[in-house]
Amino acid sequence: MLRPRCLAGPWRLTLLVGVGSFCFATAGAAEKEMAAEIEATATRSVRAHTTFLADDLLEGRGASTRGHAIAMAYVAAQFERLGLEPAGDRGFQQPLALREARTNLSAGKLVIKDRGGDVALTTLTDTIVRPTTSRAKAEITAPAVFVGFGIHAPEFGYDDFAYGVEVKGRIAVVLAGSPAKLPSTARAHYSRERSAEFARRGAVGLITVGTPVEEKRVPWALAANRARFPTMRLVNPDGSLLEDFPEIQVTASVSRAAATALFQRASRPIAEVFAASERSEPQAFPLEIEIQLAGAAEVSDVSSANVLGWLPGSDPSLADEPVVVTAHLDHLGIGPAVAGDTIYNGALDNALGSAAMLAAAEQLASGPRLLRPVLFAALTAEEKGLLGAYHLAAHPPARVKRYAANVNLDMPVILSAARDVIGIGAEHSSLGAALDAAARRVGFTVSPDPAPDEVVFVRSDQYPFVRAGVPALYLKAGVKGQDRKADPVALEADFRRTHYHQPSDDLSRPIHWASAGAYARLATDVVRTIASEPVTAMWLANDFFGRRFGRDRMSPDPAGQRK
Secondary structure, three states, rough: OOOOOOEEEEOEEEEEOOOOOHHHHHHHHHHHHHHHHHHHOOOOOOHHHHHHHHHHHHHHHEOOOOOHHHHHHHHHHHHHOOEEOOOOOOOOEEEEEEEEEEEEHOOEEEEEEEOOOOEEEEEOOOOOEEOOOOOOOEEEEEEEOOOOOEEEHHHHHHOOOOOOOOOOEEEEEEEOOOOOOOHHHHHHHHHHHHHHHHHHHHEEEEEOEEEEEEEHHHHHHHHHHHHOEEEEEEEEEOOOOOOOOOOOOOOEOOOOOOOOHHHOOOOOOHHHHHHHHHOOOOOOEEEEEEEEEEEEEEEEEEEEEEEEEEEEEHHHHHHOOEEEEEEEEEEEEEEEEEEEEEEEHHHHHHHHHHHHHHHHHHHHHOOOOOOOOEEEEOOHHHEEEEHHHHHHHHHHOOOOOOOOOOEEEOOOOOOOOOOOOEEEOOOHHHHHHHHHHHHHHHOEEEEEEEEEEEHHOOOOOOOHHHOOOOOEEEEOOOEEOOOOOOOOHHHHHHHHHHOOOOOOOOOOOOHHHHHHHHHHHHHHHHHHHHOOOOOOOOOOOHHHHHHHHHHHHOOOOOOHOOO
């Protein structure tokens, strides 16, 4: 005689219709036990991968360095172990060409030329001057004009260029950041596009001035330390550089404290300029001075690679439309000593995110096949301007017709017990609904972005996919602590203030491994949910990014928006 059975799969139980209450109770207990084991496995996996990737052996995983090459080999070996197919041009690797520039800081020069005498700002203390990456050396002298935040957004009633100030042939002086009155999505987009706007308008130089608001977020000392690391640009197939804007020959940053010198002859003093910026008032006027800008750098061609692993799907009609899961593998490498330590390990940024991606790949590769394929991508040169992501978005593997969606895992700051997640970009596409559904299944809550002014939607590897029209979701660690003695918001604020892009972002950070495993499990189920859909993700009706980059994938139904 056939007996009713409770059938357990890797992620859910299939209950036979008509079985008794005992079977249901047993199934519930078995389901909880299985979920706990899945999370425990993910926790062990995340901890093991993070421990290796953040070890001093890898020397901070700077793009194109020996340490990063070790990290690439490690990820490729993990993909091989999991049975993923190589999806790169060279096995698991997708090589890309880079132009590296090491700024000669002592050669930088910013001189304010005025009838009352020249004023030279001090390198690193007051200013950082660089030639564009395509040049080893550049020097210009030109009239200077102030153009507010340098943002042209007339659809939102904001335009710093509306005052008719001539930019062509001038050195443009702009404020760091963006006007608070703009919606966060618009701020994200326009702040990212500023250099392109000035290049189109013919500026020959660009000076960015720190504001009180921006220097609170990124102190000048941190910016000065970053200047000691090399910059990079992606070399396009035709030999040009991605987003280099050679029309702008020299760029400079000036600290808030030194900005007064730029406005000594202006119609409005710097204090009034800062006040107007905090009121989100467009502003622009000539500075009535000339500025001499000079910079030099050691320029060389280097190479790096993305590491790509392919998990096939089950539906032949969707075989060329994968979900692409990304995490950047690089960090800063070896740099200036801080408290005697020169290795910038990047344990949270982004060894932990890369480890979560590997844990998700392991869970998905060992489970039932999904409808869609999944492309796992350990990206290079994120710290240099999202370069690996730009390359992968523009040059997908030959088997890819288009990406169905992007899920990005970057710097999950998990320093205490937490069971919530922030879906950066969830409000822009149908991926928000997928996140909600997955979170409910694994016992997570979804929290709103606690700092929309940070506009992180343009500051990590999802943005190149967004610009290619692909709906994207960035999974950020949550803000609701489960321990009343530990505040995740305060812990992240301290991390960003004290350890972010510092050698102390290492394995001494008190990572809450069980919560990191839960985060990886959630990421797994988010990807599973998206890859189980026969319809590709859609931008919501009239979405800001959908209108600009993905009109062919924008939902016509406003009712389809996330509740």
